[in-house]
Each structure stands twice: as structure tokens, then as C-alpha cells.
Amino acid sequence: MNFHRTEVRHRAVARLRAGAKNADVAREFDIPLGTISYWRHMDRAKRGECPGAHDPKCPRCDGRELDSAAYSYLLALYLGDGHIIQYSAHRVPSLMITCDDAWPGLMNACETAMRKVFPDNSVCRVRKTGCHNVKVYSKHLWCMFPQHGEGKKHERSLVLEPWQQQIVDAHPWQFIRGLIHSDGCRITNWTTRRVGGERKRYEYPRYFFTNTSTDIIQLCTDTLDRVGVEWKPARQKSRKAENISVARKASVALMDQHIGPKY
Structure with a gap:
């Protein structure tokens, strides 16, 4: 996967703002057309120029109401079978929970919890051999799951933040489940x-x-x-x-x- 310097992105976005076409900028900088289109979309969304575009609110950053019971369950799934991935600094990170195809009820419960915790974000299932990855994309995954870090979970400290512990204390059975x-x-x-x-x-x-x-x-x-x-x-x-x-x-x-x- 090719990564492009911030300077190159800024120059390309400046050309787009000046009225240049996506294809022309892609040829000029020798960058894939899809990447240029994505940069243009993100730049327009940041400036509020995309019709209906909005930045989903975060319970931690913006005080949006959180379904605490669903979060307690999803937090436990994350600790067991979940991980957060961000392929580049310019892409939205995703939370993936791997669910075995032998337990369709579990998969449904996982997806339901994701939709309740992230009601303004898209949730999908990605088929793998013998399992599905239930995924949600959000810029606020680091806020909601501060346990994320480099390396394997069992090789680093996994301590709940005080606000997480309060949720688990309020909904212990969802966490155990x-x-x-x-x-x-x-x-x-x-x-x-x-x-x-x-x-x-x-x-x-x-x-x-x-x-x-x-x-x-x-x-x-x-x-x-x-x-x-x-x-x-x-x-x-x-x-x-x-x-x-x-x-x-x-x-x-x-x-x-x-x-x-x-x-």
C-alpha cells in the first residue's frame, strides 16, 4: 500500500479547490484516481460542503447519550475477539469483532450492540472462512475503547478507565455475557x-x-x-x-x- 506525504496531499487538495478535475490532479501527481476522489470528498465534508454530511457525535467528546448496557456487552466482545484497525492516517479506523458462523445468535447480538453504541455509523458484516467480521467505522473508536494499543492484548496492560468501570458496575451481566x-x-x-x-x-x-x-x-x-x-x-x-x-x-x-x- 502506498502512503502519500501530507505535503503532497495539501498540494493536490489546493489544485482541486482551484477547480482542477480529479483525473487531471491524479495524472499530475501520479496518484490513483480513487485516492484523489477520497481526498476531495473529505476536504468538502470538513468544510460542510457535502449535502447531508455530518460528523457523528461521540459520547465522550460531545456528550451524546450512550446505551450503557449495549456498550458493556460490546466492550467485553472487544476485549475477547475485537481489534481496531486504521490502514493509514487519512482513513477512518474500524472496529472488528470476529464471530464464529457456528453462533448466528451471537453475531446478531454483536451487530445489535454495535448499532446501539454507534447509531449514526454504518455497521456491516464481512464474510471470512468459517466466520464473519462485524465492523463499524468511526473516528471516535479511540475515545470509546482506550484499551487499544500496539501488540497483543495479553502482552500489555488492560485496565478499564473509571467511566468504563462505572458502566460495567451498572451493567455487570451484560459484561459477563x-x-x-x-x-x-x-x-x-x-x-x-x-x-x-x-x-x-x-x-x-x-x-x-x-x-x-x-x-x-x-x-x-x-x-x-x-x-x-x-x-x-x-x-x-x-x-x-x-x-x-x-x-x-x-x-x-x-x-x-x-x-x-x-x-
């Missing part, structure tokens, strides 16, 4: 017990949450504590990942009431 939907599951375990001298099979439901980030594990367990769910560390198949188990009957019933299995 997002964590389970991204990196958790509900399964049926079984064991055998001797009853009246005869060994019988005994089945019971259980929730697991697995992540390689100790910070995300801490966010999960702190929130489980807050809603009264008993948990314990489980045996790990991978030394790199930490595994949290919820198996006590009352706690599983509480999780079933608010979360349930993926679908």
Missing part, C-alpha cells in the same frame, strides 16, 4: 457416583472462561464476584491460558438466568 460469548462456553460435564451399591452416571452443567490475559481474567472474576457467582481456577490444557470454572449449582443457575448457552 460478552466475555462468555467471546471466550467462554457452557458445557455439560459428567461423572459417576455409587448409589445403593450401583455406579450411576451423573451429569451437571458448567461454565468456562478462558483467556491468556491476566488483566481480562481479573476483570471477569471481579465482575463475577460482584454479582455473587462462585468460581474457581480450573485445570489448564495450555500453560499460556488461564481457565475459570463456574460449577456450583446455585451459581450455574444464576448464569443460566442471565446468559445461557451460545446459539
Whole structure:
């Protein structure tokens, strides 16, 4: 991908403002026509010359009302299966949540949450092998997800801002639901017990949450504590990942009431 210096862009935009055609400027600067068209559109939008153009408001920057419950769920999905991409300094960044095709209900819930958190932005699904990336473009993604940074999530600090923690405290079950939907599951375990001298099979439901980030594990367990769910560390198949188990009957019933299995 070719990147063009700010000086070149300013010179090209100046020629466009002077009345030059897109194709002529593209040939003059040896820049793709699509890039010139994009620069012209962004320049006109910045000056308010595009009919109906508007800059979507941000809850953090402009005080727009935020659907806090939807944000709590989307934040958890982002921590598990999301990332923010900006291909160049002149492009609008995008938030992508990768959803497995095996869970269409989860994908629908993700898209619904995105539309509620970013009601003025376009949301789309991009098909990949075995999954879809649910995407939204916004200039305010850095404001809404300050945990974004270089490198892998488990290799950097992931601490919630005070305003984020207030939202999670107000909507803890939405946050837990997002964590389970991204990196958790509900399964049926079984064991055998001797009853009246005869060994019988005994089945019971259980929730697991697995992540390689100790910070995300801490966010999960702190929130489980807050809603009264008993948990314990489980045996790990991978030394790199930490595994949290919820198996006590009352706690599983509480999780079933608010979360349930993926679908």
C-alpha cells in the first residue's frame, strides 16, 4: 500500500479547490484516481460542503447519550475477539469483532450492540472462512475503547478507565455475557457416583472462561464476584491460558438466568 506525504496531499487538495478535475490532479501527481476522489470528498465534508454530511457525535467528546448496557456487552466482545484497525492516517479506523458462523445468535447480538453504541455509523458484516467480521467505522473508536494499543492484548496492560468501570458496575451481566460469548462456553460435564451399591452416571452443567490475559481474567472474576457467582481456577490444557470454572449449582443457575448457552 502506498502512503502519500501530507505535503503532497495539501498540494493536490489546493489544485482541486482551484477547480482542477480529479483525473487531471491524479495524472499530475501520479496518484490513483480513487485516492484523489477520497481526498476531495473529505476536504468538502470538513468544510460542510457535502449535502447531508455530518460528523457523528461521540459520547465522550460531545456528550451524546450512550446505551450503557449495549456498550458493556460490546466492550467485553472487544476485549475477547475485537481489534481496531486504521490502514493509514487519512482513513477512518474500524472496529472488528470476529464471530464464529457456528453462533448466528451471537453475531446478531454483536451487530445489535454495535448499532446501539454507534447509531449514526454504518455497521456491516464481512464474510471470512468459517466466520464473519462485524465492523463499524468511526473516528471516535479511540475515545470509546482506550484499551487499544500496539501488540497483543495479553502482552500489555488492560485496565478499564473509571467511566468504563462505572458502566460495567451498572451493567455487570451484560459484561459477563460478552466475555462468555467471546471466550467462554457452557458445557455439560459428567461423572459417576455409587448409589445403593450401583455406579450411576451423573451429569451437571458448567461454565468456562478462558483467556491468556491476566488483566481480562481479573476483570471477569471481579465482575463475577460482584454479582455473587462462585468460581474457581480450573485445570489448564495450555500453560499460556488461564481457565475459570463456574460449577456450583446455585451459581450455574444464576448464569443460566442471565446468559445461557451460545446459539
